[in-house]
Amino acid sequence: MGVGGKFWDLLKPYARFEGLDFLRDKRVAVDLSYWIVQHETAIKKNSVPKPHLRLTFFRTINLFAKFGAFPVFVVDGTPSPLKSQARLARFYRFTIDSSTLPVAEEGILVERNQTFLKCVQECVELLELFGMPVLKAKGEAEALCAQLNSEGYVDACITADSDAFLFGAKCVVKCIRPNTKEPFECYCISDIEAGLGLKRKHLIAMSLLIGNDHDLNGVQGIGLDTALQFVQNFSEDEILNILHKIGNGDIPQYWGDIKSTEDAVSHSDESMPMNRKEKEQKKHETWWIKVCSKIALETNFPNDEIVTMYLCENNGTFTVMGGGIIATDGPSISWGSPMTEMLVDFLVYHQPWQPSYIRQKMLPMLSTIYLREMATNPVQTLLCGQYEFDSIRRVKIRYGHQSYVVKWKKAASAISGVKYTAPVDSDLHLEEFMEVDEPNDLLDESSNPQIHVDGDCWFLLTDENMKLVHSAFPKKVDHFLQANERRELKRKRTSSLRSEESNGKLESPKSKGVQLSITEFYRSAKVQSQEKSGADLAKDSNCQVDRISKENRRVSSPNLSKSARRRLLFN
Secondary structure, three states: OOOOOOOOHHHHHEEEEOOOOOOOOOEEEEEEHHOOOOOHHHHHOOOOOOOOHHHHHHHHHHHHHHOOOOOEEEEOOOOHHHHHHHHHHHHHOOOHHHHHOOOOOOOOOOOOOOOHHHHEEEEEHHHHHHHHOEEEEOOOOOHHHHHHOOOOOEEEEEOOOOOOOOOOOOEEEOOOOOOOOEEEEEEEEHHHHHHHHHHHHHHHHHHHOOOEEEOOOOOOOOOOHHHHHHHHHOOHHHHHHHHHHHHHOOOOOOOOOOOOOHHHOOOOHHHHHHHHHHHHHHHHHHHHHHHHHHHHHHHOOOHHHHHHHHOHHHHHOOEEOOOOOOOOOEEEEOOOOOOHHHHHHHHHHHHOOHHHHHHHHHHHHHHHHHHHHHOOOOOOOOOOOOOEEEEEEEEEEEOOOEEEEHHHEOOOOOOOOOOOOOOOOOOOOOHHHHOOOOOHHHHHOOOOOOOOOOOOOEEEEEEHOOOOOOOOOOOHHHHHHHHHHHHHHHHHHHHHHHHHHHHHHOOOOOOOOOOOOOHHHHHHHHHHHHHHHHHHHHHHHHHHHHHHHHHHHHHHHHHOHHHHHHHHHHH
């Protein structure tokens, strides 16, 4: 949820819709709970076992391989008693009075339910087998995501909780639509500040007025528009102090364009505009007094515990490998290689999938890792221990984005001892993959590598990023581009020759506008009349043949069955 009052609708005009390469080679913090909670929707649509694992599996592969990002997954810690109380209030909002709810204490009613905790633990185990870094926040996952973003450890956060900005996030990716030209719907705090004049503390003040995850109600009678108009009157350094003063009953004077009537001009021609300004001034003053009165009626406002939580800069411990930045405790932010066989065994146990299906879906991720390794350390190795880079087959354009279709050739002698079985073995059929159909509206679409057989040679065709392929195999890319240039040049020459030949045929003496002699004129007219009479004769003969064939069909059709006529026609 985050901030209440349809807060995302307020920010919608300042959304950026970025292209497919927006997150390429960037680090991004992922609120894992944001993914897991969507498995409830998948359960309603399709009765699939453990959909949270299915979504996490496909989304991780696409985020890493298709979008080229380096994800850092963050899970929730122990939520504050205030949020636990808010959860109870949200659950019982339409059944009982929230004032009768039990008070959440430290360690009581603060842990997630056991079912959700089990889902989180299984997803964490899956991600660790992928080699992805997983961090645990002290409290809210979006708080640690925002801290990683504000301190520069990641470039963006993927979460739907709008209070990530309140925790200090700079860039939030709210939604990803993979099957579009601009799949990323993201929001930057710089755009919000430029468009609305709101900074981090302004947003905190708005959440106190209209409600948030820790206080659902906010101030009674104050909505989104009123809260926005109120906080825009003050700077970021003033707004929280103003709320404290109003909460203590000290209502500040309204700051308007006209502070007193002494400044009014007595000229008759200017009296009406000034009267209108005075009326507007009084109207705003009345509005101001009403808003401040509503705030002053709230007990314990603003809640300092909520303000301190949003401004906290220590939401988790972690270690950053590389760049000379190393923290003291916590898991490291580093990316390893997938433990393929253990991951296959894990998914076979939890999902009704065949091992060959899992390996096929993992291939885009494995090929991305292979190309990155070849770009940094070009050594002669094989993809999955069995396939070598053969060539670039063509350029593929999908949703306006270009990629190379890479042709991988199965090596003559695969490395011995490698257990990885390629998804093109003789006992594997394409029908096996058609049974599992991934929905297109989520990040579950995974491109299947195509299988190509040329004689005794086996090939795999995968879609790869053009820049990554060029970094790993620059000579192969140059050879492909040069071959394309030669083919294009040959095509242009062929088309130009054909056009010249056609122009030569059309340019006869008759078509050049040259006046014919009377002998040539009568000769050409005679030829045309002969051709016309021959055509008419042929037409008459054809018509007669058609009449005869129709009469024959009328006679023979009743004697033949429908199946017999079909065999006569198509055999």
